Amino acid sequence: MADAGSPFHEAPHDHHACVAAALAAADLVCRQKGARLTALRRRVLELIWSRHAPARAYDILEQLKGERGGAAPPTVYRALDFLIEHGLVHRIESLNAFVGCNDPRYGHSAQFLICRRCGTIAELEDAEVARLVRARAAALGFRVSHQTIEIAGLCPGCDAGSGDPTHAA
Amino acid sequence: MADAGSPFHEAPHDHHACVAAALAAADLVCRQKGARLTALRRRVLELIWSRHAPARAYDILEQLKGERGGAAPPTVYRALDFLIEHGLVHRIESLNAFVGCNDPRYGHSAQFLICRRCGTIAELEDAEVARLVRARAAALGFRVSHQTIEIAGLCPGCDAGSGDPTHAA
DNA sequence: GTCGTTTGGTTATAAGATAACATCAGTGCG
DNA sequence: CGCACTGATGTTATCTTATAACCAAACGAC
Numbered sequence: 434m435a436d437a438g439s440p441f442h443e444a445p446h447d448h449h450a451c452v453a454a455a456l457a458a459a460d461l462v463c464r465q466k467g468a469r470l471t472a473l474r475r476r477v478l479e480l481i482w483s484r485h486a487p488a489r490a491y492d493i494l495e496q497l498k499g500e501r502g503g504a505a506p507p508t509v510y511r512a513l514d515f516l517i518e519h520g521l522v523h524r525i526e527s528l529n530a531f532v533g534c535n536d537p538r539y540g541h542s543a544q545f546l547i548c549r550r551c552g553t554i555a556e557l558e559d560a561e562v563a564r565l566v567r568a569r570a571a572a573l574g575f576r577v578s579h580q581t582i583e584i585a586g587l588c589p590g591c592d593a594g595s596g597d598p599t600h601a602a
Numbered sequence: 603m604a605d606a607g608s609p610f611h612e613a614p615h616d617h618h619a620c621v622a623a624a625l626a627a628a629d630l631v632c633r634q635k636g637a638r639l640t641a642l643r644r645r646v647l648e649l650i651w652s653r654h655a656p657a658r659a660y661d662i663l664e665q666l667k668g669e670r671g672g673a674a675p676p677t678v679y680r681a682l683d684f685l686i687e688h689g690l691v692h693r694i695e696s697l698n699a700f701v702g703c704n705d706p707r708y709g710h711s712a713q714f715l716i717c718r719r720c721g722t723i724a725e726l727e728d729a730e731v732a733r734l735v736r737a738r739a740a741a742l743g744f745r746v747s748h749q750t751i752e753i754a755g756l757c758p759g760c761d762a763g764s765g766d767p768t769h770a771a
Numbered sequence: 772g773t774c775g776t777t778t779g780g781t782t783a784t785a786a787g788a789t790a791a792c793a794t795c796a797g798t799g800c801g
Numbered sequence: 802c803g804c805a806c807t808g809a810t811g812t813t814a815t816c817t818t819a820t821a822a823c824c825a826a827a828c829g830a831c
Contacts, residue, residue: 439742471809490787503811510788511810526695527750529787529818544735546744559738562731566713566753569728573608574758575715581696583750584735589743638828640778659818672780679819680779698787698818 440535440546440555442485443590452482455533459521462537468519476500477512478521478533486552487530525554527583532556542580548588550595555588609704609715609724611654612759621651624702628690631706637688645669646681647690647702655721656699694723696752701725711749717757719764724757
């Protein structure tokens with residue numbers, strides 16, 4: 434149950450299904466593109482998907498070191514470069530961290546909602562936000578190539594628990 | 603300030619006036635808040651305003667080292683912390699760099715247009731963009747505390763010079 | 772003046788990322 | 802098979818960005 438109504442995955446859910454779906458989508462995308470999703474790259478993607486929160490490169494590295502010899506920073510960053518290049522992973526600039534893409538099948542302009550309390554991140558693909566930004570830029574003669582939109586705040590669960598009576602149970 | 607019609611400052615303009623205005627505004631804001639804009643902090647702000655492009659911490663540090671003894675990373679980062687805390691400077695997450703705030707007199711949600719060719723950055727304060735983002739987040743039960751919106755692309759000048767007369771994608 | 776607070780100096784190190792070169796695995800082909 | 806070619810990974814070193822911890826100087830209040 435991946436909570437189809439909300440991009441948040443706070444409550445306990447069948448996370449194994451999330452990971453499996455992400456890996457299957459990655460297999461498909463890479464096969465279609467002729468890109469080689471090697472064991473290493475696949476494992477890095479799986480580690481990134483281990484939680485619905487951004488993963489840091491050196492945390493991934495620690496995991497890899499425990500699993501295989503000779504993992505060093507370039508090992509991780511090269512895998513990340515590949516995954517980002519093929520749209521399987523997004524870089525979160527405000528956290529120097531990485532999160533799996535919800536829908537890697539086609540390019541999109543995403544927005545991220547990042548809970549500053551529990552770290553949960555939700556990916557939106559709000560076309561209206563993307564379009565408004567592009568329109569405002571175009572009105573100034575600016576040609577957009579990439580949008581970085583990262584919104585910090587409190588996710589529904591953490592906001593409800595933060596003592597605000599209007600949100601309390 | 604120069605070029606009131608566009609947030610871009612590509613063409614030659616009276617940049618000394620930009621810097622003077624920014625420093626005067628900073629003096630005013632700090633006086634009103636009772637914050638101490640020391641010589642060091644003022645100088646760091648001035649260095650950040652030296653161009654309409656983001657300044658990196660270690661570049662500022664190099665400048666300071668040449669001007670005064672005993673400048674070290676904490677010297678710069680503490681000044682930056684102060685300037686950011688008082689809304690005089692914005693951090694650009696996607697560049698690990700810092701840019702002067704166009705209007706430090708009150709808090710706002712800004713958006714940045716960053717030219718990937720010449721490095722020029724323009725700060726927008728588009729209330730509609732900010733409001734739409736907040737609305738979309740609120741619809742999901744997310745309480746926004748900070749928006750990071752950094753748009754990469756080509757500024758009007760660099761786009762015009764990029765050899766594509768039709769501006770087609 | 773002197774007390775307490777803020778600011779800045781100093782040293783060391785943590786965290787994030789890349790450069791450069793070596794080696795290994797797969798593939799095509801004679 | 803043996804070789805060359807290519808892409809992927811291993812390896813070492815280094816670079817960039819940022820912070821921790823502690824000390825000394827400057828400032829403002831009284």
